[in-house]
Amino acid sequence: MSTIEQTVEVDPDKLMQLVFRSVDEVGATLNAALVVMGDKLGLYRALAGTGGLSPAELAERTGTAERYVREWLNAQAAGGIVTYDPDSGRYELPPEQAVALTDSESPAYLPGFFQIAVGSVLDSPRIVEAARSGHGVGWHEHVHDVHEGCERFFRPGYNANLISEWLPTLESVVEKLDQGARVADVGCGHGASTILMAQAFPNSTFVGCDYHDGSIQTARERAHKAGVADRVKFQTEPAAAYSGAGYDLVTMFDCLHDMGDPVGAARHVHGTLRPDGTWMIVEPNAGDRIEDNLNPVGRAYYAFSTLLCTPASLSQEVGLALGAQAGEARIRDVVQAGGFTRFRRVAETPFNLVFEARP
Numbered sequence: 001m002s003t004i005e006q007t008v009e010v011d012p013d014k015l016m017q018l019v020f021r022s023v024d025e026v027g028a029t030l031n032a033a034l035v036v037m038g039d040k041l042g043l044y045r046a047l048a049g050t051g052g053l054s055p056a057e058l059a060e061r062t063g064t065a066e067r068y069v070r071e072w073l074n075a076q077a078a079g080g081i082v083t084y085d086p087d088s089g090r091y092e093l094p095p096e097q098a099v100a101l102t103d104s105e106s107p108a109y110l111p112g113f114f115q116i117a118v119g120s121v122l123d124s125p126r127i128v129e130a131a132r133s134g135h136g137v138g139w140h141e142h143v144h145d146v147h148e149g150c151e152r153f154f155r156p157g158y159n160a161n162l163i164s165e166w167l168p169t170l171e172s173v174v175e176k177l178d179q180g181a182r183v184a185d186v187g188c189g190h191g192a193s194t195i196l197m198a199q200a201f202p203n204s205t206f207v208g209c210d211y212h213d214g215s216i217q218t219a220r221e222r223a224h225k226a227g228v229a230d231r232v233k234f235q236t237e238p239a240a241a242y243s244g245a246g247y248d249l250v251t252m253f254d255c256l257h258d259m260g261d262p263v264g265a266a267r268h269v270h271g272t273l274r275p276d277g278t279w280m281i282v283e284p285n286a287g288d289r290i291e292d293n294l295n296p297v298g299r300a301y302y303a304f305s306t307l308l309c310t311p312a313s314l315s316q317e318v319g320l321a322l323g324a325q326a327g328e329a330r331i332r333d334v335v336q337a338g339g340f341t342r343f344r345r346v347a348e349t350p351f352n353l354v355f356e357a358r359p
C-alpha cells in the first residue's frame, strides 16, 4: 500500500487567529502559577477590601520583595484580575475577585482549581514517559499541590450542594442519617465530604477510606480539628476491600473513575451495604459522547483526565481507565456489573453528576 500525500492550502488568516489565540492560552497557562503564587504569599488576601495598594504597600503587608510584587501585579492587571489606577499607581482587587480568590467558604472559591492544575502540570513529565510506556502513575505519586488542590477545589462544591441539595434527592437517606446511620465514604481523600456529613448528622457514624495513606493522615487531623473524630474513623484501605459491613449509605466523591477496578469496587459496595442501603456516586459532569464534552468544562476535565485520572486507573489492577468524562451510560454499566439493580441520576451541577444506586 502506498500513501498519497495531499497538498492542502493553509488559510493565512486562520493561521494568524491560532497564533493570537495562543498568546491568550500561554498567558492563561502562566497565570495559573501566578494565582497559586498570590494565594501562597497571601497577596490576594492582603489586597482584598483595601480599596487599592501600591506594590510597596502590598510587599510590606505580606513580607515579600517589592520588585516581584510589582511584576506580579502588572501580570494580574493585564489579565483583568486586579485593576490598575495610573494616577495613584495603586492596584485594586474588585469585590468579585476578592470573593473568588480569598473566601474559602464561597462556592465560587477558586485557588484550589488553580493549585491542582499547577500540580498536574508540574508532574506532566512523568505522564509524557507513561504515555510512551503505557504504564500508570498512581494518585499517591503526585506532588502535594495535587492532593491539597483537589480538596480545596472540590470542597466549595460539597459545601454548597452535598447536605442541602444532593443527599435530600436520595430515597429515605436523610431520615436514616437523622436517626443514626452507618456511612462509608470511599476514596475520601482528605475527608472533606466525610467531615461535612458528620457535622450535619450528629447521630450517625462515618468511616472514610482511601488507598493513599498520606491523604488518610490529613483526613484524621481534619476530623480532630473539626471535633468529629469520635464519630469519624479514617482507614487506609482500597475501595475493593474496605472493612465493615451493614452500611446504610456508601458514598464516592469524584473517585470511581480514578480506580483501576471500578467494577470490583462496585461489587464490594454491594456486599457491604444493607439490603435497603444506598450508594451515592458523584462523578464529573459529562455527556456520553465525545462531542457532548467539547466545551470549556470538558476541556478542563479531559486535561485533568489525561494528567491525573487515566494514569491513576492504569496504575492499578485491571486498569479500566474510565476517564474523568466517563458519562452516565458507562457509570451505569459499571454499577450494574457490580450487581446493583436500580440506578438513576438524581442531581446535576455544571461540574458534577450525582447518581443513586440501590442493591
Ligand SMILES: C[S@@+](CC[C@H](N)C(=O)[O-])C[C@H]1O[C@@H](n2cnc3c(N)ncnc32)[C@H](O)[C@@H]1O
Pocket (backbone or CB within 6 Å): 139, 140, 150, 151, 154, 186, 187, 188, 189, 190, 191, 192, 193, 209, 210, 211, 212, 215, 237, 238, 239, 240, 252, 253, 254, 255, 258, 259, 260, 312, 316
Ligand atoms: C480526585 S480524588 C477525590 C478525593 C475526595 N473524594 C474528594 O472529593 O476530595 C480521587 C481519590 O480516589 C482515591 N483512590 C483512587 N483509587 C482508589 C482505590 N482503588 N481505592 C480507594 N481510593 C482510591 C485517591 O487516592 C484519591 O484520594
